Structures are given as structure tokens and as C-alpha cells.
Amino acid sequence: MLHTVNKSPFQKNTFESCIKHAAKGSAVLLIEDGVYAALKDSTVSSKLQQAMGDITFYALEPDVNARGLKGKVMDGINLVDYAGFVDLTVKFDRVQSWL
Amino acid sequence: MKFTIQINEGPYTHQASDTAYNFAKAALEAGHEIYRVFFYHDGVNNATRLTTPPQDDRNVINRWSELSAAHNLDLVVCVAAAQRRGIADADEARRNGKNADNIAPGFRISGLGQLIEGGIQSDRLVVFGD
Numbered sequence: 001m002l003h004t005v006n007k008s009p010f011q012k013n014t015f016e017s018c019i020k021h022a023a024k025g026s027a028v029l030l031i032e033d034g035v036y037a038a039l040k041d042s043t044v045s046s047k048l049q050q051a052m053g054d055i056t057f058y059a060l061e062p063d064v065n066a067r068g069l070k071g072k073v074m075d076g077i078n079l080v081d082y083a084g085f086v087d088l089t090v091k092f093d094r095v096q097s098w099l
Numbered sequence: 100m101k102f103t104i105q106i107n108e109g110p111y112t113h114q115a116s117d118t119a120y121n122f123a124k125a126a127l128e129a130g131h132e133i134y135r136v137f138f139y140h141d142g143v144n145n146a147t148r149l150t151t152p153p154q155d156d157r158n159v160i161n162r163w164s165e166l167s168a169a170h171n172l173d174l175v176v177c178v179a180a181a182q183r184r185g186i187a188d189a190d191e192a193r194r195n196g197k198n199a200d201n202i203a204p205g206f207r208i209s210g211l212g213q214l215i216e217g218g219i220q221s222d223r224l225v226v227f228g229d
Contacts, residue, residue, distance in 0.1 A: 006115070006227075032114045062121075063114075082125035089223050090100055090131075097226040099107070 001026045002092035005034035006099060009044045014098040019047065024054040029080070029088055031060040038064065038073045045074055052076055060085060101134045102126055103217035107228025109144035110159035111152070116145050119227040120162055127170055135173045135217040136163070138206075142228065143181045146174070148203035160203050167205030174206040175213045 003022050009015040015030075015037045022028060028051075030037050037044055038059045048057065061079040064070060073079070080088065089095050104123055108115035123133055138145050150160050167174050176186060182195065188208050192200040202208065218224045 006118070031118060060118075082121045083129060085122055086126045086129050086131065089102070089225055095223060095225050097228070099226070099228045 001094045001096055002088050003028045004095065004097045005030050005037065006032040006097070008033040008036040009042075010036060015044065016047065018096075018098045019051040019055065022051070022055050026054075027056045027058060027088060027092060029058040029060065029085065030063075030077075031085070032063055033067075035059045035063045035067060035069060035073075038077045039069065040072055040074050048074065049076075058084070058088065100223065101132045101221040103134050103214075103221040103224045104136045105214060105224065105226045105228070106136065106138050106142035106145060107140045107226065109141040110150070112141065113229060115227040115229060116142070116159050116163075117157075119225075120159070120166070122225065122227070123166065123172075127166075133170065133172055134221045135175055135213065137214045137217055138174070138176045138180075139211075139214065140177075140180055140228070141184070143176045143184050143186045146176045146181070146186050146203050146206040147201045149201045164203050164205040172205065175217075176202070176206055176208045177214070178208050178210055181208055 003018050005015045005018050007014050057077045058080050059077050061081050104119055106119045110116045152158050187200045188202040189200045
């Protein structure tokens with residue numbers, strides 16, 4: 001399953017709920033303000049890092065760039081554009097949006 | 100692959116309508132089909148033709164209308180959510196005794212069944228919202 005998170009982890013707890021619920025082998029795509037979860041050395045980065053073994057993480061590059069976060073994204077998070085977003089929804093059989 | 104897209108957030112609120120639009124465009128460019136776009140909750144506010152954003156800003160509503168015209172997209176607005184928020188087509192305006200309608204080109208008002216049917220008929224349902 002593909003999960004999308006569109007709110008900052010410093011604003012809502014959807015990111016944490018998402019990574020607690022996401023099953024092994026699933027993917028999480030951070031979009032909109034959700035990309036703040038991809039920041040290096042933040043108060044949630046260790047949680048993301050721990051989840052990385054079971055979950056593949058992606059962040060929407062246009063949203064990362066819009067917020068000036070290029071170069072501040074944690075290693076191991078894959079950046080995708082909108083075409084890559086579409087490809088992820090094709091690759092995974094279901095999409096769960098955490099709003 | 101067939102997609103149905105659900106939008107729960109109004110235009111210029113945060114980013115959901117923009118993300119959904121960019122996603123829809125990318126899906127069409129990749130050769131996928133958008134079976135339906137369903138506007139629900141505050142998302143129905145994407146369907147008013149009376150918005151006048153500044154000229155140097157994107158026109159979220161026109162963008163949907165234009166994408167619909169170019170790709171024959173089915174843009175469906177939830178009737179109950181629309182009634183609450185003052186979005187009406189000619190029929191709805193008449194039925195509810197209003198003196199005007201405001202629905203933008205390419206949009207139509209219908210029921211929640213259209214969302215369920217979209218989910219059944221499509222390979223993927225992708226939700227954008229607040």
C-alpha cells in the first residue's frame with residue numbers, strides 16, 4: 001500500500017500515525033507540508049529512520065523545493081516528481097491518504 | 100489505468116486542489132484515464148465560476164474547467180455539500196428557489212453514489228484534502 005502524508009509532523013500527528021500503521025513493504029510519500037518530516041536532524045527524524053527498514057520513503061520534489069528544503073532531506077528518502085507520484089499509485093494497489 | 104480523484108479542500112485554502120490538479124495532469128500525460136474527479140466537503144468550492152483571483156495568480160477553477168474540456172473529464176460536485184456552501188447549477192437553483200446559479204463549465208452536481216461508483220469502476224482512488 002502507498003500512504004501519503006500532507007501535513008507537517010509539527011502540526012498534526014498524521015505522520016506518526018501513518019508510520020505506526022504502515023505495514024512492512026509499504027511506501028510513504030510525503031507531499032505538501034508533509035515534506036517537513038523528511039528534514040535531517042529534526043525531532044521526528046529518528047522515528048522516520050527507524051521505520052526505514054520496513055517502509056520505503058518518498059518525498060514530492062516540487063514541494064521540497066518550494067519550501068527551500070533541497071539539500072536538507074535525510075539520506076535514504078527518494079525524491080519524485082508528479083509523474084513519479086502517479087507511478088507510485090500504479091505500483092501499489094491501494095492509496096491511503098493521511099489528511 | 101483508471102483513476103478516480105477525490106478532493107476535499109477548497110481552492111486557495113492550502114494546497115490540495117493544486118496537488119490534485121498536478122497529479123491529474125501527470126496521470127493524463129502518462130496515458131492513464133481519469134474516470135472521475137469528485138469534489139466533496141469544502142472541495143465543492145472549486146466549482147464556482149464567480150471567483151476572480153488576481154491576474155498574476157493561478158485560476159484554480161478555470162484550470163479544472165480547461166482540463167475537463169481538453170480531456171473530457173467528469174467533474175462531479177457532491178449535491179449535499181454544494182447546497183450547504185451555495186454552489187448551484189440551474190436546476191439546483193430552481194429547485195431551491197434561488198435567483199442565480201454559479202457552477203463553472205465542466206462541473207456537474209450529483210450525489211455521493213458517484214464517488215462510490217467511481218471507486219468501483221476505477222483501479223485507484225486517490226484522495227486529496229485537508
